[in-house]
Amino acid sequence: xxxxxxxxxxxxxxxxxxxxxxxxxxxxxxxxxxxxxxxxxxxxxxxxxxxxxxxxxxxxxxxxxxxxxxxxxxxxxxxxxxxxxxxxxxxxxxxxxxxxxxxxxxxxxxxxx
Amino acid sequence: xxxxxxxxxxxxxxxxxxxxxxxxxxxxxxxxxxxxxxxxxxxxxxxxxxxxxxxxxxxxxxxxxxxxxxxxxxxxxxxxxxxxxxxxxxxxxxxxxxxxxxxxxxxxxx
Numbered sequence: 001x002x003x004x005x006x007x008x009x010x011x012x013x014x015x016x017x018x019x020x021x022x023x024x025x026x027x028x029x030x031x032x033x034x035x036x037x038x039x040x041x042x043x044x045x046x047x048x049x050x051x052x053x054x055x056x057x058x059x060x061x062x063x064x065x066x067x068x069x070x071x072x073x074x075x076x077x078x079x080x081x082x083x084x085x086x087x088x089x090x091x092x093x094x095x096x097x098x099x100x101x102x103x104x105x106x107x108x109x110x111x112x113x
Numbered sequence: 114x115x116x117x118x119x120x121x122x123x124x125x126x127x128x129x130x131x132x133x134x135x136x137x138x139x140x141x142x143x144x145x146x147x148x149x150x151x152x153x154x155x156x157x158x159x160x161x162x163x164x165x166x167x168x169x170x171x172x173x174x175x176x177x178x179x180x181x182x183x184x185x186x187x188x189x190x191x192x193x194x195x196x197x198x199x200x201x202x203x204x205x206x207x208x209x210x211x212x213x214x215x216x217x218x219x220x221x222x223x
Contacts, residue, residue: 034211043117043203043214044156089155097209098144098163100171103155 012110019077021107023090026071030092032099035064035075038087038106047075047088051096077109085111115139119204119215126194126222134189134218136204144207145187146171147179149200150217156203162187194222 013019025033031052036044050057050064050073057064063076073090087106093099120135138145143164148156148171158171162181176198178190187206191198199222204215 041217043205043216045214046211049211091155097207098161099146099207099212100158100161101146101148101156101212103148103157105153105155 009105010108010110012112013080015080015082015111015113017080019075019080019084019109019111021075021077021088021090021109023073023075023104024071025073025090025092025102027092027094027102028071029094030102032093032096033064033066033073034091034093034101035062035073036089036091036103037084038089040086044089080109080111082111082113085109117204117206117213117215119202119218121218122216123219124221126191126220128194128196128222130194131190131192132194132220134191134202134204134220136187136189136215137185138187138204138206138213139185140206140208140213141184142206142208142213143184144212145181146205146207146212147177147187147189148203148205149173149198150203151200159189159202191220196222198222 034049035047038044048059061078065074091101091103117138146161147159150156160179162168202218205212
């Protein structure tokens with residue numbers, strides 16, 4: 001079936017560096033993409049989303065880039081902080097309302113002081 | 114605003130036992146979902162509901178049942194627990210835009 005995957009299982013960065021987490025998806029019908037942050041023992045927390053009619057969307061210290069040609073999604077975190085340490089998941093859905101989310105396996109981000 | 118609330122947070126079941134994982138949301142969302150997350154993996158959809166009285170299977174429904182008698186509640190039932198159902202279970206709800214997740218129920222079947 002359709003799936004979403006990640007290239008890097010673990011990313012280690014220094015505090016203050018910029019982090020880039022990548023994700024590949026395969027469902028060409030996906031219209032909505034989301035990045036979630038999951039801290040240990042907690043549920044996924046929404047970070048940022050993007051619709052398929054956009055290439056880039058910015059939030060506070062985070063930017064999501066979407067390349068539909070190669071079915072690639074990335075999350076950029078500026079000035080990474082120790083509090084950013086967590087597992088990050090990309091997810092895709094064919095809808096923005098009703099969301100049968102397909103998750104990747106996750107990338108663990110480790111931020112060293 | 115409590116969001117999505119799941120109970121219990123932890124549970125240990127013996128093989129063959131049954132239990133219900135509770136989920137309630139106070140955001141008046143039409144759409145609700147149950148996911149399971151195995152260690153080191155992403156979440157997989159078990160069941161979902163698009164409104165009260167309407168439920169459907171997700172990617173991994175075997176061994177589970179759900180009901181949606183009200184907009185707020187979406188319980189997940191395990192009838193005959195198996196070791197393969199050891200996992201962390203997340204309930205979520207959405208309307209338009211982001212889905213909100215509960216804190217999870219960690220279930221161990223021994």
